[in-house]
Amino acid sequence: MPKRIxxxxxxxxxxxxxxxxxxxENYEVFIALDGEEAESFIDKEVFDLVLLDLMLPKINxxxxxxxxxxxxxVPVMIISARGSDLDKALGLGFGADDYLSKPFSMIELTARVQAAIRRATQYVRTDHQPTEDRIHYKDLTLDINAFSxxxxxxxxxxxxxxxHILKLFLTYQSRVFTKEQIYQSVWQEDYYGNENVINVHIRRLREKIEEDPSNPQFICTIWGIGYKLGG
Incomplete structure (x- = not known):
């Protein structure tokens, strides 16, 4: 069945x-010409990927x-002429999975689309997978099958x-991960010093799971190295 975009x-x-x-490329494509139409689609349909421009009529x-x-x-890839570092950071901070600046080639777009859908349908590539459907740590529970x-x-x-970042930490609860290791495991791409991408995702994750994001109890910084679960 074709993937729906x-x-x-x-x-x-x-x-x-x-x-x-x-x-x-054998994708089924639905088009929304403004933000209001996009929200209507999102309320009624299920998609494998959303390609989202930022400068839209009615709802940005x-x-x-x-x-x-x-x-x-659902994976969301922003496609926008607003390609500044601030715009990218904001987009990633609000939950986008990727950001492609206009103009771009159709070859690059296709590669990014394939990678985003592949990452969303596969679990983190590791040499060990939990034997149970749920992973627990303190008062946090990750359900692999329910993706919750x-x-x-x-x-x-x-x-x-x-x-997937959280699953990586929960799978290896005593291990310290560098930013490069996190990027390669979750993005499944080579790391070229994309520190801002990791920083934004860790910050957003902390804001969602920590009682006090400035004093994290789940994802802790190991200065000069990276991050690990717990203190």
Whole structure:
């Protein structure tokens, strides 16, 4: 069955170009031309990936992204002419999984789309997998099959990458991970000093699972090395 992609892009020429190319790659593409239409699709349909422009009529892309993250861990790739480091950090901070600056080639877009869907449908690549469906640590429970996390008995919505980062720490509860190891395990790509990407995701994850993100009890910083579970 073809993977389903929601393309949120108000430029009809660009949307038609992307749609045509992705259909040739055997994806099923749905197009929303503004933020309001995008939210309507999100409320009614299930997608394998969302391609999201930021500068949209009616409801801007960041607000659409927030709405998606309130109810779904579907991978979201921002495609935007706003390619500054601040825009990228904001997009990742609000829960995007990837950020592709315009103009881009269809070859790069296809590769990014394939990678994002692959990461979302596979668990973290490790040499050991938990034998149980649930992993526990203190008052935190991660359910692998349900793709869900409970913290102090409350369900906490995580993005796909946040979930996999947390799963990595819970799988190896005594291990310290460098930023390079986290990136290679979760993104499954070579690391080229993408510290800001890791920093943003760790910060957002802490904001969701820690009682006091400034004094974390779950994901702790090991200065000069990286991060580990607990103190």
């Amino acid at each position: 929601l393309l949120v892009e108000d430029d009809r020429e660009i949307s038609q170009l992307i749609e045509s190319h992705l259909k040739q 892309g960041m607000d659409v992204l927030k709405r998606i993250r309130e109810k779904s861990v 996390v409970l913290v102090r008995g409350q369900s906490v919505p995580l993005t796909s990458k946040e979930f």
